[in-house]
Amino acid sequence: MALYLAIYTLIACLGAGALVNAQQPTQKGISQELFDRFSFFAEYAAGCHDGVDCGAGNCLNVTSANTTTIAEFNSTSLYNQGVSGFVLLDHTHELIVLQFVDPPGILEDLVQHQKNVTLAPVTKAMAQYRNYKIVFVGHSLGAALATVAAAEFRTYGHNVTLYSYASPSVGNYELSELISTQAQGETYRLAHCNDIIPRILCNGAGPPFFPDYSQLSPEY
Numbered sequence: 001m002a003l004y005l006a007i008y009t010l011i012a013c014l015g016a017g018a019l020v021n022a023q024q025p026t027q028k029g030i031s032q033e034l035f036d037r038f039s040f041f042a043e044y045a046a047g048c049h050d051g052v053d054c055g056a057g058n059c060l061n062v063t064s065a066n067t068t069t070i071a072e073f074n075s076t077s078l079y080n081q082g083v084s085g086f087v088l089l090d091h092t093h094e095l096i097v098l099q100f101v102d103p104p105g106i107l108e109d110l111v112q113h114q115k116n117v118t119l120a121p122v123t124k125a126m127a128q129y130r131n132y133k134i135v136f137v138g139h140s141l142g143a144a145l146a147t148v149a150a151a152e153f154r155t156y157g158h159n160v161t162l163y164s165y166a167s168p169s170v171g172n173y174e175l176s177e178l179i180s181t182q183a184q185g186e187t188y189r190l191a192h193c194n195d196i197i198p199r200i201l202c203n204g205a206g207p208p209f210f211p212d213y214s215q216l217s218p219e220y
């Protein structure tokens with residue numbers, strides 16, 4: 001298990017730079033509005049926050065917005081001692097954003113971030129900014145954390161929109177189905193067709209090598 005996670009983290013890290021350096025995507029089969037939204041939240045998924053660009057002018061929508069960081073979470077993992085997540089207020093777009101940065105460290109973080117320590121600042125901000133939309137977003141391993149956090153927060157009755165970019169699978173078919181159909185907010189999982197990360201635990205790679213993982217549906 002530890003070996004799988006280590007390999008998987010390595011691959012995820014190698015892939016992390018690709019998000020913002022990729023060719024400009026083209027819109028196919030989805031509305032322009034949805035395409036624009038996906039492009040916008042990709043900036044948050046790429047780690048842009050509070051005036052910090054995600055890379056060479058690629059995150060202008062977020063850097064030019066009026067945003068404030070109200071909480072940050074540090075990784076406890078041996079692999080990454082840095083900041084692994086933020087709660088941001090985006091006053092321009094009236095959003096409360098929970099953003100996980102990739103790579104967030106591995107299993108310890110998954111366990112840590114499921115606790116209310118992550119969700120408490122969101123709950124607090126909600127009380128103050130009642131009309132703001134709640135959005136959880138992340139890329140790669142960060143997307144996996146955002147998915148688990150959104151699933152949990154929804155079980156408390158809150159509406160959360162999830163934007164998941166290049167997430168590995170977070171669980172089996174039953175869990176994926178449950179999260180995909182949660183009524184509290186919309187779920188958007190995006191994947192590049194050539195990216196191995198979203199497929200690495202699925203696609204027949206099931207037992208005995210990996211547990212029987214599945215993915216959220218639909219895939220954009």
Ligand SMILES: *[C@@H]1O[C@H](CO)[C@@H](O)[C@H](O)[C@H]1NC(C)=O
Nearest residue numbers: 036037040041060061062093
């Ligand atoms: C992002 O920036 C582009 C170019 O400046 C603009 O056309 C678009 O409306 C912006 N999107 C959002 C959500 O602010």
Ligand SMILES: *[C@@H]1O[C@H](CO)[C@@H](O)[C@H](O)[C@H]1NC(C)=O
Nearest residue numbers: 065066067068089090091092
């Ligand atoms: C950003 O938004 C906050 C909350 O609405 C407001 O108090 C502040 O003045 C805004 N800052 C700028 C630079 O617009």
Ligand SMILES: *[C@@H]1O[C@H](CO)[C@@H](O)[C@H](O)[C@H]1NC(C)=O
Nearest residue numbers: 072073074075081082083084
């Ligand atoms: C998180 O780590 C950064 C350095 O990576 C440090 O500056 C910051 O104080 C830490 N924050 C918390 C809440 O521990």
Ligand SMILES: *[C@@H]1O[C@H](CO)[C@@H](O)[C@H](O)[C@H]1NC(C)=O
Nearest residue numbers: 115116119120123153156158
């Ligand atoms: C976590 O926070 C939510 C509110 O956001 C609350 O409803 C729930 O009871 C809390 N769970 C625990 C285990 O403290």
Ligand SMILES: *[C@@H]1O[C@H](CO)[C@@H](O)[C@H](O)[C@H]1NC(C)=O
Nearest residue numbers: 158159160182183184185186
């Ligand atoms: C939550 O989101 C759903 C759609 O995803 C919407 O129908 C419902 O009205 C929302 N509830 C609240 C309290 O905003």
